[in-house]
Amino acid sequence: MTEVAQQVGVSPITVSRALNKPEKVSEALREAILKAVEETGYVPDFAARALASRHSNLVGVLTSLLGSAIFPPVMRGLEDRARDSGIRLQYANTRYDPKEEIYQLKQFYGQNPTGILIGGVQMDPGVMDMLSRAPCPVVQFIDITMPPVDMAIGINNAAAATTATQHLLSQGYRRIGFAAARLDIPVRMRLSGFQHTLQDAGIFDPNLIFLTGGDTVIPAASRVLDGLFAAAPDLDAIFCATDEMATGLLFECQRRGISVPDQMGLCGFTGLEFSGYTVPALTTVQTPLYDLGFKGLDMVLRTRAGRPTPKILDLGFQLITRDTTRRTGG
Amino acid sequence: MTEVAQQVGVSPITVSRALNKPEKVSEALREAILKAVEETGYVPDFAARALASRHSNLVGVLTSLLGSAIFPPVMRGLEDRARDSGIRLQYANTRYDPKEEIYQLKQFYGQNPTGILIGGVQMDPGVMDMLSRAPCPVVQFIDITMPPVDMAIGINNAAAATTATQHLLSQGYRRIGFAAARLDIPVRMRLSGFQHTLQDAGIFDPNLIFLTGGDTVIPAASRVLDGLFAAAPDLDAIFCATDEMATGLLFECQRRGISVPDQMGLCGFTGLEFSGYTVPALTTVQTPLYDLGFKGLDMVLRTRAGRPTPKILDLGFQLITRDTTRRTGG
DNA sequence: TTGTAAGCGTTATCAG
DNA sequence: CTGATAACGCTTACAA
Numbered sequence: 001m002t003e004v005a006q007q008v009g010v011s012p013i014t015v016s017r018a019l020n021k022p023e024k025v026s027e028a029l030r031e032a033i034l035k036a037v038e039e040t041g042y043v044p045d046f047a048a049r050a051l052a053s054r055h056s057n058l059v060g061v062l063t064s065l066l067g068s069a070i071f072p073p074v075m076r077g078l079e080d081r082a083r084d085s086g087i088r089l090q091y092a093n094t095r096y097d098p099k100e101e102i103y104q105l106k107q108f109y110g111q112n113p114t115g116i117l118i119g120g121v122q123m124d125p126g127v128m129d130m131l132s133r134a135p136c137p138v139v140q141f142i143d144i145t146m147p148p149v150d151m152a153i154g155i156n157n158a159a160a161a162t163t164a165t166q167h168l169l170s171q172g173y174r175r176i177g178f179a180a181a182r183l184d185i186p187v188r189m190r191l192s193g194f195q196h197t198l199q200d201a202g203i204f205d206p207n208l209i210f211l212t213g214g215d216t217v218i219p220a221a222s223r224v225l226d227g228l229f230a231a232a233p234d235l236d237a238i239f240c241a242t243d244e245m246a247t248g249l250l251f252e253c254q255r256r257g258i259s260v261p262d263q264m265g266l267c268g269f270t271g272l273e274f275s276g277y278t279v280p281a282l283t284t285v286q287t288p289l290y291d292l293g294f295k296g297l298d299m300v301l302r303t304r305a306g307r308p309t310p311k312i313l314d315l316g317f318q319l320i321t322r323d324t325t326r327r328t329g330g
Numbered sequence: 331m332t333e334v335a336q337q338v339g340v341s342p343i344t345v346s347r348a349l350n351k352p353e354k355v356s357e358a359l360r361e362a363i364l365k366a367v368e369e370t371g372y373v374p375d376f377a378a379r380a381l382a383s384r385h386s387n388l389v390g391v392l393t394s395l396l397g398s399a400i401f402p403p404v405m406r407g408l409e410d411r412a413r414d415s416g417i418r419l420q421y422a423n424t425r426y427d428p429k430e431e432i433y434q435l436k437q438f439y440g441q442n443p444t445g446i447l448i449g450g451v452q453m454d455p456g457v458m459d460m461l462s463r464a465p466c467p468v469v470q471f472i473d474i475t476m477p478p479v480d481m482a483i484g485i486n487n488a489a490a491a492t493t494a495t496q497h498l499l500s501q502g503y504r505r506i507g508f509a510a511a512r513l514d515i516p517v518r519m520r521l522s523g524f525q526h527t528l529q530d531a532g533i534f535d536p537n538l539i540f541l542t543g544g545d546t547v548i549p550a551a552s553r554v555l556d557g558l559f560a561a562a563p564d565l566d567a568i569f570c571a572t573d574e575m576a577t578g579l580l581f582e583c584q585r586r587g588i589s590v591p592d593q594m595g596l597c598g599f600t601g602l603e604f605s606g607y608t609v610p611a612l613t614t615v616q617t618p619l620y621d622l623g624f625k626g627l628d629m630v631l632r633t634r635a636g637r638p639t640p641k642i643l644d645l646g647f648q649l650i651t652r653d654t655t656r657r658t659g660g
Numbered sequence: 661t662t663g664t665a666a667g668c669g670t671t672a673t674c675a676g
Numbered sequence: 677c678t679g680a681t682a683a684c685g686c687t688t689a690c691a692a
Contacts (some may be wrong), residue, residue, distance in 0.1 A: 001669065011679050016671060026677060041463065046440040047386065048669035050377035051684045066421075067405050072397030075423060076545075088437055091396075091421045093405060107418055110376040133371060215406075218604040247604070254609035274548040274577070279584035331685065341663055346687060356661060378685035381668050664691075669684105676679080 001044070007036045019044065050112055058088045059300060060108035062101060063119035063141070064184070066093040069244060069272050070289060074141075077293025078117075085301060087114065096182065098124035105130045115300030117141065122184060137303040139296045143189045144314045151303070153296045153313040157186045160285045160317040161193030164267050165239060167283070167319055169201055171327050173237035173265045177208040177228040179249065180241030181217055187241045190269060194239055207231040212245075221248030225256070237265030237325070243272040246282055250324065266324040280323030288315045331374070337366045349374065380442055388418045389630060390438035392431060393449035393471070394514070396423040399574060399602050400619060404471075407623025408447075415631060417444065426512065428454035435460045445630030447471065452514055467633040469626045473519045474644045481633070483626045483643040487516045490615045490647040491523030494597050495569060497613070497649060499531055501657050503567035503595045507538040507558040509579065510571030511547050517571045520599060524569055537561040542575075551578030555586070567595030567655070573602040576612055580654065596654040610653030618645045 005012045010029065018025045018033040025033070036042075050056040061078065065071045075091075082089050092104040101124070108116060116134055119141045131138055131149040138150040143157045168176055178194055180187045191209065198204035210227045212220035224245075228235050240246035246268030250260060258264050260280055268275055271286035295313060302309040335342045340359065348355045348363040355363070366372075380386040391408065395401045405421075412419050422434040431454070438446060446464055449471045461468055461479040468480040473487045498506055508524055510517045521539065528534035540557045542550035554575075558565050570576035576598030583590050590596055590610055598605055601616035625643060632639040 012669085013671075013680085014678060017678085020671080024677075029677085043436055043439045045381070045442070045669050046437075047377040047380035047442065048684090049440075049671075051375070051381050051686085052669075052671040054671090054684070056377065067402030069399060075397050079423060079425070089422075092419075093409060095409070106373055107376070109373045110379075112375070112377065216603055218607050221607070248607060251604075251607045251609050273546055274581075277548050277551070277578060277581045279581050342685085343664085343687075344662060346685095347662085350687085354661075359661085375685055378668090379687075381670085382685075382687040384668070384687090662692085664689100666687105666689085668687085672683080673681085674679105675681100676677105 001042065004033065004036045004040055004042050007040065008032050054112060055114060056112040057086050058090055058111050058113050059115040059117065059297065060113050061089060061091045061117045062094050062104050064094045064096045065119055066091055070270055073289035074293040077290040078297050081294045081297040098127050101127045102130055109135060114304060117296050137300045139299050141292060141296065143186050144312050146185065148312065151299050151311050153292060153299060153315065155287050155315050155317045157189035158193035161190040162197045163319050164285050165194050165197040167321060168237050168239060168265055168267060168325060171265060171325050174203055175232050175235045176237040176239060177210060177235055178239050179210050179224045179245050181212050183211065190241055205232065217244040218248035221252040224249060225252050240266065240268050243268035243270060243275045243282060243284055247278060250278055261324050261327050271320060276322065283322045283325040284320055286318045286320050291315050331372065334363065334366045334370055334372050337370065338362050384442060386442040386444060387416050388420055388441050388443050389445040389627065390443050391419060391421045391447045392424050392434050394424045394426045395449055396421055400600055403619035404623040407620040408627050411624045411627040428457050431457045432460055439465060444634060447626050467630045469629050471622060471626065473516050474642050476515065478642065481629050481641050483622060483629060483645065485617050485645050485647045487519035488523035491520040492527045493649050494615050495524050495527040497651060498567050498569060498595055498597060498655060501595060501655050504533055505562050505565045506567040506569060507540060507565055508569050509540050509554045509575050511542050513541065520571055535562065547574040548578035551582040554579060555582050570596065570598050573598035573600060573605045573612060573614055577608060580608055591654050591657050601650060606652065613652045613655040614650055616648045616650050621645050
């Protein structure tokens with residue numbers, strides 16, 4: 001920066017101003033400075049900037065879903081909102097591990113973050129404690145019926161699961177299983193909606209819940225079918241906690257010659273891009289993933305700007321009935 | 331940090347040492363300091379640390395594939411290599427836009443990065459120029475036959491495509507199309523291998539190349555089939571630049587009642603987790619994605635440590651023949 | 661093994 | 677509108 005300043009014949013602070021508060025520098029000087037910046041290939045040092053100004057314009061996004069097909073639309077929303085706001089986005093993968101969450105939170109806290117967006121994995125006390133100490137606004141991607149540490153955005157998972165389960169019942173399915181990779185918070189809420197709906201109908205069977213564990217969803221589909229059929233040979237439908245699970249099960253049914261939707265109904269969750277394109281097309285609960293990113297970051301930026309912001313934002317959901325639950329018989 | 335130092339009754343520099351070079355501090359003091367760190371909830375300021383020490387332990391990962399199904403295994407490799415190395419990983423999405431690449435590179439350069447890993451999108455001169463000025467080791471995820479700015483890791487895409495195309499020919503397919511979202515570098519090399527193989531066989535038709543453009547691959551499958559069939563009503567196979575494209579085309583063939591593999595052969599590329607589970611299972615070229623991440627970061631860390639490192643690392647590939655090219659007739 | 665002094669590159673504050 | 681000065685929180689270099 002000193003080099004740029006010397007080249008133009010001004011003091012470093014003027015260069016700083018030309019870059020950060022252009023309106024405070026005369027136009028002629030500003031142009032000369034920007035030209036010199038180009039020529040010298042000057043790149044500002046963010047560490048020094050953050051140290052001196054005490055803010056980093058860095059927003060951290062922590063999630064276990066960074067490597068999942070759910071995340072790309074969220075990312076598009078985040079990035080569209082970040083564009084032209086001066087905010088830098090930094091993603092970190094927490095891999096369903098509270099230790100990793102705490103470690104990554106420390107990494108962010110050490111950078112004077114402007115905001116933290118975190119996918120609610122589980123209510124680990126260490127993580128909650130850490131979050132409550134955050135030096136910045138925190139938005140949790142989580143079920144909106146949970147009390148957030150600071151702010152929350154998401155949907156009412158139990159209500160969505162209830163809607164989906166009622167749809168399965170309305171199509172005549174009666175022996176309905178539940179399949180998920182793991183019981184993170186949103187999935188737990190989905191299970192709860194599923195369970196209550198079936199209990200109300202008098203047909204809930206706790207043996208028909210299958211968790212695969214592990215990272216890979218689609219290859220686990222075979223184990224899911226084995227497990228559920230062992231518990232109920234007359235199984236006729238599966239409510240899946242994610243579209244990936246539903247897709248894997250669809251493939252596995254095809255492989256075994258089980259006809260979908262007649263012998264087996266399948267319902268997914270969080271409509272992924274491809275779920276409308278499988279054959280048969282997947283019934284699913286669509287959630288506004290793009291908005292999750294866009295509006296989630298918006299909550300942080302509004303808070304920072306001191307503008308009024310709801311603490312909890314319900315994005316709503318939509319059941320999309322397609323072919324995997326459309327019984328021709330009844 | 332001063333607070334921690336006062337609580338223990340030492341100078342700040344001793345706290346710094348206890349944290350960064352524990353072996354240089356007596357054990358008693360070290361324990362007392364670590365305890366005080368816990369109690370006070372002290373989190374080091376990375377900006378100050380980077381400013382003073384002139385290194386950030388930050389490795390930037392730039393890619394257009396951050397939101398793609400290809401990336402999760404790469405990410406696992408990166409994170410496994412980063413674990414316990416003190417390295418922080420930061421991902422940025424470049425969205426196939428050279429402007430975005432340059433912007434993100436600037437963001438990283440401003441942080442004294444320890445290394446940059448970048449997915450080679452296209453040889454944009456501005457990006458290349460920027461990369462050649464990098465203040466750290468740079469590893470390009472790219473075709474290994476391209477000269478890298480610094481280091482490169484990947485496969486020989488043309489050779490892999492040649493192998494796959496020869497397989498299609500050996501199965502008796504003759505009117506073979508090529509489908510891709512866009513011609514980034516690796517895909518261009520695949521096209522080149524595809525083209526040369528068909529030219530050698532005397533059956534290359536330049537009209538049978540279809541690019542969808544855009545972000546969404548699977549929904550575009552219908553347009554691909556329309557376009558290719560318009561060019562060649564007797565089309566009998568499609569070599570797809572990615573598994574996602576192949577999966578979309580498989581669904582679309584099923585929808586149209588085109589039997590795969592008999593009426594239409596389909597071959598994908600970069601074996602994703604799910605490609606072995608579609609029905610029929612997808613023939614594809616498997617590439618070692620986990621290693622791409624693990625060994626890519628390893629190249630950076632070896633370079634930093636002054637250990638000998640190849641400039642170009644060929645990870646190899648493997649053709650996996652499955653059902654979408656296994657003609658029962660011939 | 662521990663402490664002192666100086667400085668990393670930038671911006672806040674206050675003066676001109 | 678521009679500049680001088682001090683400070684941000686930490687680490688390097690050197691000294692005790």
